[in-house]
Amino acid sequence: MLIILSMSGTAIGQPSAPQERSMTAVEQVLVPRGGSLEAFYAARxxxxxxxxxxxxxxxxEALKGVASDGLNPGDYGADRLLAGYRQAxxxxxxxxxxxxxxxxxxxxTALRHLHHGKVDPxxxxxxxxxxxxxxxxxxDRIIQAVETGQLAALFDSVRPAYAPYQRLRQGLTRYRNIQRLGGWPMLPDTGPVLERGVTHPDVAILRKRLAQIGELEVMAADITILPEAKLEAPDPQYFDASLEAAVRRFQDHHLLEMDGIVGPRTREALNVPVDRRIDQIRLNLERARWLMHGLPEAFVLVDIAGYRVSYFRPNxxxxxxxIVVGQPYRRTPSLRSEITHLTVNPTWTVPPTILREDVIPSVRRDPNYLDRRNMQVLTPSGQRLSPGQVNWSNPGNVMIRQAAGPGNALGQVVIRFPNDHLVYLxxxxxxxxxxRQRRAFSSGCIRVQGVLELAQLLLDDTGSDRDLRSLLAGGRTRNVSLVExxxxxxHYWTVHPGAGGRLVFRPDIYARDDALxxxxxxxxxxL
Incomplete structure (x- = not known):
């Protein structure tokens, strides 16, 4: 058979061999391969x-904008990108x-940090x-934003969309403005107790300090400007009723006892530098990024450091x-779960840690301890023992259970959800x-004020069709499942927007802020 070759050596009438595509410069220098970067460039x-x-x-500009979220634009090389582009x-x-x-x-990197945080919790x-x-x-959305220059909108789309996050950002801007103006004045570390009726130079400093955070009505007029004028303004050094009200508001926003008196603890809170408050806001923005995506329509939110519970109902x-939360050495954990059932008229089986560290030492000191608290001693299989049968110096593997009743540590109802820490409401x-303003007194579980109302709402909102009062009246210990x-x-926040948008600063009861x-x-x- 005669085969005619073209000048290139390919047989005429025969299909050409596929040509190998040469690698682009991007392919040659893209290391490491895999992940979002390779997917981005492969699509292009x-x-x-x-x-x-x-x-x-x-x-x-978009990278510089993450400063308003408490992130550092320098982490992403924002200040070097234009020069790098021009050099390239x-x-x-x-x-x-x-x-x-x-x-x-x-x-x-910035999108990931802005969406779900820079720090892995x-x-x-x-x-x-x-x-x-x-x-x-x-x-496709990311590529379109790059090609059309809509990066600001892209960054906005990954920020948590919930109001508390936006209020924290606004608060960060406000406190940074105070920082740029030189911060707020500091009271002397030691000084007299300041309260209504007192006249003292520290009161004038207190007025300026509170005015910096928006308490403008406490500012005293400068009489040196118009010495002959009769100005309706407080004496700068006199502690009057309006200043007392402003101090109470400050105490409320810092989880201090609201007595309107500037004692040592209130003075200490007033003297926290603005730089430190800015850091607190930044790290709580980070905590918000960990959590505030795809929240359900209805859920129960336990704010550990704020000692509050909120139930966002379906309607x-x-x-x-x-709420009362765990003491610093028995911390309430951060977790996410689902409430599955209630226990009404609960008994309380003492957890191992409390048994070892609290109850057994108490029994050793006081032989009547168990009787007064309506507690029973049980074997691991549930067989009841007389307390006198137990060697409390070396009790072995015993359980202690408190019977249902008005003195039971769990009260009348428990709200339960599966978790490895065995905590509940x-x-x-x-x-x-x-x-109390500060309420870290429990052994890890969460005590709820008005929990009967919460429990009934959960029954109503999940279609469980049960009346809690009737269940309690029976006196029997029983579990009641939620239909849904x-x-x-x-979760743990040490700064949170309060009423009116003012930020509430909470004590870092579990000493978590510095590590974060x-x-x-x-x-x-x-990069």
């Missing part, structure tokens, strides 16, 4: 994406590809149990109340603790 046939200076300028333009294609990948990596809290939503916008109403006979489970979130701040401020490896 591995061509450069940042072809116009206005695109890069838009990225720079006059270099070879491999330098251009390296710049392009660096810009895209900065974009993705597991790295600073090994017991962290709240799942993190890491879902970013679709690849849009919000039920709120005070419950009633309590110790109602007086709810009157209700999501519950336990160090992690948040740790520089990233070079």
């Amino acid at each position: 046939a591995f061509q450069v994406a940042w072809m116009r200076e206005e695109q890069v300028q838009g990225l720079v 333009l006059i270099s070879d294609e491999h330098a251009q590809a390296r710049f392009d990948i660096r810009a895209t990596r900065a974009l993705y 597991h790295s600073i809290d090994p017991q962290w149990k709240v799942p993190i939503n890491e879902r970013l916008p679709t690849l 849009g109403d919000v039920w709120r109340s005070r 419950h009633d309590t006979p110790a109602q007086g603790l709810f009157a 489970p209700m999501p519950v979130i336990l 701040l160090r992690a948040l401020d740790r520089p990233l490896a070079s």
Whole structure:
């Protein structure tokens, strides 16, 4: 058979062999491969994406904007991108590809940090149990934003959309403005107790300090401007009723006892530098990014450091109340679960830690301890023992259970949700603790003021069709399932927007802030 060859050596009339595509410069320098960067460039046939200076300028502006979220634009090289782009333009294609990948990596890193946080919560809290939503916008949405220059809108789309997050951002801006103006004046570390009726130079400093955070009505007029005028303004050094009211509001926003008196604890809170308050806001914005995505329509939110519980009901109403949480050495954990059932007229089986550290030592000191508290001693199989049968110096493997009744530590009802820490929401006979501003007194579980009302709302809102009062009246210990489970979130904030948008600063009862701040401020490896 005669075969005629073309000048290239290919047989005429025969199909051409497929030509190998040469690798682009982006493919050659993209290391490591895999993940979001390779997907981004694969969708663009591995061509450069940042072809116009206005695109890069838009990225720079978007990256600088994350400062309003408490993040550091320097982590993403925002101040070096334009110079890098201009240098790449006059270099070879491999330098251009390296710049392009660096810009895209900065974009993705910032989007992830802005969406679900820079710090992995597991790295600073090994017991962290709240799942993190890491879902970013679709690849098509990101590519479109890069090509059209709509990066500001892209960044806005990944910020938590909930009002508390926006109010924290606004608060950060407000406190940074105070910082730029030189901060607020400090009271002397030691000084007299300031209260209504007192005249003292520290009162004038107090007025200026409170005015810095919006208490403008306490400012005294400067009589040196118009010495002959009769000005309706307080004596700067006199502690009057309006100043007392402002001090009460300050105390309320810092979880201090609202007595209107500037004693040592209030003076200490007033003297926390504005820089420290800014750091607190920043790290609580980070905590919000861990949590505030895809929240359910209805859920129970336990604010641990704020000693509050909020139930966001399906009808849009919000039920709120005070809570008591775990002591610093028996911390209430952060977790996410679902409320599945209630226990009415509960008995209380003493948890192992409380049994070992509290109850057994009490029995050793007082032989009548168990009787007074209506507690029974049981074997692991549930067989009842007489307390006299137990060697309390070495009791072995015994259980102690408190019978249902008015003195039961769990009160009349327990709200239960599966979790590894065996914590739950419950009633309590110790109602007086709810009157305190700071309420870290429990052994990890959450005592709820007005928990019977909350329990009935949960029954009503989940279609469970049960009357709690009737269940309680029977006196029998029983579990009552919810027809539909209700999501519950336990989380820890040391700053939170209060009524009127004012920020409420809470004591860091579990000493978690410093570790988070160090992690948040740790520089990233070079992009």
